[in-house]
Amino acid sequence: MLGELGMRGDGGGCGGLVNAPCPFSGVLAHLSALETESVRLVELQREAWRQQATREELCATVERLRAQRDQLRAKVLSATSLQQVMTEVDQENEEKRSEEEKSAGDSQLHMSLLTARLSHVKNLLRAHHLIGGYDITETRRGKGVCFSIATAFEDRTLETYNVEMDLARTMRICRHNIPPFIPLERLAQENFQSDIMAFLDSLSMHLNAYVGRRQQVRLIQELFHGSVKVLESNALCSILVLRCRQVGEKKAAALCTLEYGDPTRCLPTRVTIDSEEKTLTDSPQWNEIQALFLETPAHQALLAIRREERIA
Amino acid sequence: MEDVAKELLSRLVRRIPLVRLRHVLGRWERLSKTQLLSLDFTQPKWALCENLLSLCEENEIAVKDLTEIEMLYRSEYPDQGVWHVFQLVDTSEESLSSDFMHFRDQFKANLKDLINHVSIKMKKLEDESVWIRIAWGGNFSRPNHLKPTYVVHHLQTPYVFVSSLANKHKPLLFQALALSAHCGSVKDVNLSGRCLTALRDLSMRQYKQVFPSRHQKRLEERDLLPNPSIENEHIKLAEYKQQVASEVFGDGVLPKLETAVYKLETKYREHGSENLARRDEPFRGVVKFSSSNLLESLKYCVSSGMASTPVTPLLSSITHKGRNYFVIKDKQHGSVPNTSASKF
Amino acid sequence: MSLLRPFSKLPELNMANVLLVGNDDTFQHVLADAIVKQENNVNVNVRLARTLPLPAENEDSRPRIDLVVLIVNLRSELSLSSTETSLKHLDTGFFLGKVCFLVTGARCTSVPHERLASLRKIAVSLHCPLLFTEDQTAKGISAAAGRVLNILRVSAGLVPLATGLGLSTLIRCSLPPDLDCQD
Numbered sequence: 001m002l003g004e005l006g007m008r009g010d011g012g013g014c015g016g017l018v019n020a021p022c023p024f025s026g027v028l029a030h031l032s033a034l035e036t037e038s039v040r041l042v043e044l045q046r047e048a049w050r051q052q053a054t055r056e057e058l059c060a061t062v063e064r065l066r067a068q069r070d071q072l073r074a075k076v077l078s079a080t081s082l083q084q085v086m087t088e089v090d091q092e093n094e095e096k097r098s099e100e101e102k103s104a105g106d107s108q109l110h111m112s113l114l115t116a117r118l119s120h121v122k123n124l125l126r127a128h129h130l131i132g133g134y135d136i137t138e139t140r141r142g143k144g145v146c147f148s149i150a151t152a153f154e155d156r157t158l159e160t161y162n163v164e165m166d167l168a169r170t171m172r173i174c175r176h177n178i179p180p181f182i183p184l185e186r187l188a189q190e191n192f193q194s195d196i197m198a199f200l201d202s203l204s205m206h207l208n209a210y211v212g213r214r215q216q217v218r219l220i221q222e223l224f225h226g227s228v229k230v231l232e233s234n235a236l237c238s239i240l241v242l243r244c245r246q247v248g249e250k251k252a253a254a255l256c257t258l259e260y261g262d263p264t265r266c267l268p269t270r271v272t273i274d275s276e277e278k279t280l281t282d283s284p285q286w287n288e289i290q291a292l293f294l295e296t297p298a299h300q301a302l303l304a305i306r307r308e309e310r311i312a
Numbered sequence: 313m314e315d316v317a318k319e320l321l322s323r324l325v326r327r328i329p330l331v332r333l334r335h336v337l338g339r340w341e342r343l344s345k346t347q348l349l350s351l352d353f354t355q356p357k358w359a360l361c362e363n364l365l366s367l368c369e370e371n372e373i374a375v376k377d378l379t380e381i382e383m384l385y386r387s388e389y390p391d392q393g394v395w396h397v398f399q400l401v402d403t404s405e406e407s408l409s410s411d412f413m414h415f416r417d418q419f420k421a422n423l424k425d426l427i428n429h430v431s432i433k434m435k436k437l438e439d440e441s442v443w444i445r446i447a448w449g450g451n452f453s454r455p456n457h458l459k460p461t462y463v464v465h466h467l468q469t470p471y472v473f474v475s476s477l478a479n480k481h482k483p484l485l486f487q488a489l490a491l492s493a494h495c496g497s498v499k500d501v502n503l504s505g506r507c508l509t510a511l512r513d514l515s516m517r518q519y520k521q522v523f524p525s526r527h528q529k530r531l532e533e534r535d536l537l538p539n540p541s542i543e544n545e546h547i548k549l550a551e552y553k554q555q556v557a558s559e560v561f562g563d564g565v566l567p568k569l570e571t572a573v574y575k576l577e578t579k580y581r582e583h584g585s586e587n588l589a590r591r592d593e594p595f596r597g598v599v600k601f602s603s604s605n606l607l608e609s610l611k612y613c614v615s616s617g618m619a620s621t622p623v624t625p626l627l628s629s630i631t632h633k634g635r636n637y638f639v640i641k642d643k644q645h646g647s648v649p650n651t652s653a654s655k656f
Numbered sequence: 657m658s659l660l661r662p663f664s665k666l667p668e669l670n671m672a673n674v675l676l677v678g679n680d681d682t683f684q685h686v687l688a689d690a691i692v693k694q695e696n697n698v699n700v701n702v703r704l705a706r707t708l709p710l711p712a713e714n715e716d717s718r719p720r721i722d723l724v725v726l727i728v729n730l731r732s733e734l735s736l737s738s739t740e741t742s743l744k745h746l747d748t749g750f751f752l753g754k755v756c757f758l759v760t761g762a763r764c765t766s767v768p769h770e771r772l773a774s775l776r777k778i779a780v781s782l783h784c785p786l787l788f789t790e791d792q793t794a795k796g797i798s799a800a801a802g803r804v805l806n807i808l809r810v811s812a813g814l815v816p817l818a819t820g821l822g823l824s825t826l827i828r829c830s831l832p833p834d835l836d837c838q839d
Contacts, residue, residue, distance in 0.1 A: 036798075039693070039694050039696075039798075042693075042696045043693050046693070046696070135525065137523075137524050137525055139524045140622075146523050146524050146525070148523065148525060162521070162523035162525075164523060164524075174632060175521070175523075175632055176517065177517050177521045177523070178517070179516070179517075179518075180466075180469040180470060180471065180515075180516045180517070181408065181468040181469050183403075183408070232411075234411065234440060234467055234468060235440050235466060235467065235468050235469060236408060236468050238408065238409060238468075239409075239411060261409075263408065539688075539689070539692060541692050541699065541700060541701050541702060542685075542688045542689070542692060542701075542702045542703075542704065543701070543702070543703050543704070544703075544704045544705075545675075545703055545704060545705040545706075545710045545711060545714055545718075546704075546705060546706045546711065549706070550681070550706075615681075616679065616680070616681045616682070617679050617681075617706060618679070618732070618734065
């Protein structure tokens with residue numbers, strides 16, 4: 001035992017491969033090399049076992065979840081049919097019951113009403129969070145709060161932004177991850193101390209609009225890869241210059257400039273279209289397109305135009 | 313070719329490592345393909361410089377084109393020299409709608425109004441950043457292309473990154489910037505470092521920040537399969553420390569900040585040493601932290617328990633306020649607390 | 657009850673439990689991994705702690721501890737001082753062959769000699785073995801894991817005819833007479 005202990009200390013220098021012992025090696029060094037090799041093999045074996053075990057476990061979980069899902073499905077099916085029956089029965093009973101007992105179950109009714117109300121409020125809160133309301137968390141043992149503002153565009157949840165506030169003396173923003181081109185300070189000055197909800201609402205509008213505009217640019221790049229080119233955009237995505245080609249023998253290029261003057265909206269306030277062919281730009285068709293850009297998000301407008309086969 | 317051009321070229325060749333030089337020259341587009349291929353990058357630098365000079369003379373390349381090499385080099389490899397961060401304050405609504413063309417014309421006009429001999433070169437990169445190279449001249453001297461100032465600005469954001477700016481040119485540059493970016497004034501935010509992207513991420517808060525939320529556990533943490541035969545007795549404490557550390561310094565890859573400097577101008581407070589404590593003038597000292605990645609080191613200090621939690625505002629201010637130079641002063645009695653000290 | 661006792665719980669069959677105490681988290685985890693991986697005959701259970709005393713809420717789930725390894729990183733003063741405070745929360749029964757010190761960073765030249773000297777004095781006064789290891793290399797870590805395992809096997813009673821106390825008397829740290837001029 002002792003020899004081994006001592007040896008391990010010095011033997012560190014000449015361990016290594018079994019087949020390539022260093023020149024100073026003796027039996028001990030060889031043994032130590034063998035030992036390290038065996039340890040390595042055991043490790044490999046164990047790792048394999050462990051992986052096997054986790055895989056089995058995961059398989060079992062999958063099975064369990066599947067069973068649960070089927071169960072729930074069956075429940076839902078039976079519940080809907082049950083509900084229909086119940087409502088019918090209820091309606092019949094209602095008429096009889098209303099006459100009979102009114103006072104007996106009064107307190108009980110009160111209690112159940114309250115619980116119903118509570119669960120209703122809880123559900124509302126949850127729904128509020130789900131549809132992108134503000135989540136609020138207490139921080140630093142009540143000395144601060146953290147709001148999270150979820151953003152979304154067209155049924156798709158995008159980034160969540162956070163604002164942490166210090167409540168210790170006066171309310172002030174101490175940390176956030178709002179992009180620098182959102183005028184956070186100005187919004188805060190306007191209605192921060194008086195109306196926190198209004199502040200959050202305006203901030204959320206700015207953020208949602210910004211995220212929406214950025215998502216439009218991304219979608220255009222994705223959906224119209226090669227046909228429509230984004231020539232210019234900026235950090236705030238407040239200007240968007242697109243180049244597309246018209247269908248026709250000439251394939252004249254058209255330049256759409258979308259200006260988003262209102263930072264709280266994701267639709268442009270001004271649309272100008274320049275084309276190489278002057279006659280086309282004045283035609284009613286193009287006016288229609290211009291109106292389309294003003295009313296629908298840019299990528300959808302482009303999709304619609306492509307469907308009508310006006311651009312390539 | 314002018315002497316200035318020759319000097320500039322030889323300086324560039326000397327300063328830029330060969331691998332990068334080849335890349336930059338390839339992107340320069342002033343030399344033809346055959347000319348580029350004729351350059352032998354295994355030669356010693358002086359010989360390469362001679363060859364390049366003769367090629368430039370052949371193509372009649374002027375100083376203006378050579379400055380483009382430098383600009384390409386600086387923008388491709390921005391981690392050269394020390395960058396200082398400045399903030400545009402009192403920005404008006406107009407600044408949100410400014411575009412590059414407008415900004416360029418305005419800036420050039422404004423700066424040329426202020427100083428006669430100045431050479432400005434501007435371009436916008438793909439990541440929306442505007443790079444400005446300014447070679448300053450004196451009243452009677454031509455612009456010095458050997459010591460240019462570089463300014464990087466992201467339009468619509470209130471931050472400007474400046475490298476190698478002499479004090480005498482500061483007011484000129486700031487005035488031109490304030491006028492063309494529609495803001496009231498330019499303020500030093502006391503943040504500097506070599507890595508431009510880190511400074512940008514830190515000042516614009518583009519690194520991954522962690523905020524307290526109800527859905528505490530992160531996905532990757534849960535997915536990590538723990539070894540059943542290893543158990544941590546202080547697991548809750550460790551998790552708490554990890555959470556605090558990532559709330560203060562961020563998560564994932566942190567911005568690469570190299571230094572943090574604290575200048576102390578405080579009274580010496582210790583019982584026993586009366587001589588020092590009785591002195592009227594403050595006790596001065598400078599504490600400087602430096603590391604290849606300071607935020608990472610500080611985060612490790614906190615998460616491993618070497619630094620106490622909650623984290624002192626002195627350290628957390630680096631990320632919260634986006635600065636790495638602090639002056640710490642005593643609060644003066646009876647008067648308004650000192651501005652620098654009260655910033656914590 | 658803040659004192660950790662060695663014999664307050666019953667031992668389990670084919671089981672060895674080791675407690676690693678130290679405030680260098682990364683090294684602790686790597687060492688724990690190495691220890692668990694190296695042993696393949698008995699079930700080794702590693703518990704990690706920053707300092708002693710251990711939190712009371714884990715009292716029930718904690719098995720009998722067969723060996724306490726106090727990890728001291730000589731590069732940090734804090735590590736030494738927290739080890740000193742941790743020692744106060746160990747029952748005297750542990751010092752009969754169930755405690756050892758594991759020192760890292762002793763090769764670092766910028767480490768003041770006094771730290772190692774004071775640690776040595778502590779080890780001598782407590783009759784505990786003092787192991788040195790390299791914490792930066794994989795080889796050093798596996799060597800350290802091997803040594804800890806060897807002591808653990810004995811102190812957990814898994815080696816016939818050997819006891820922790822017996823081993824400890826053989827390998828415990830003894831103070832050389834010329835400590836100051838050594839190192």
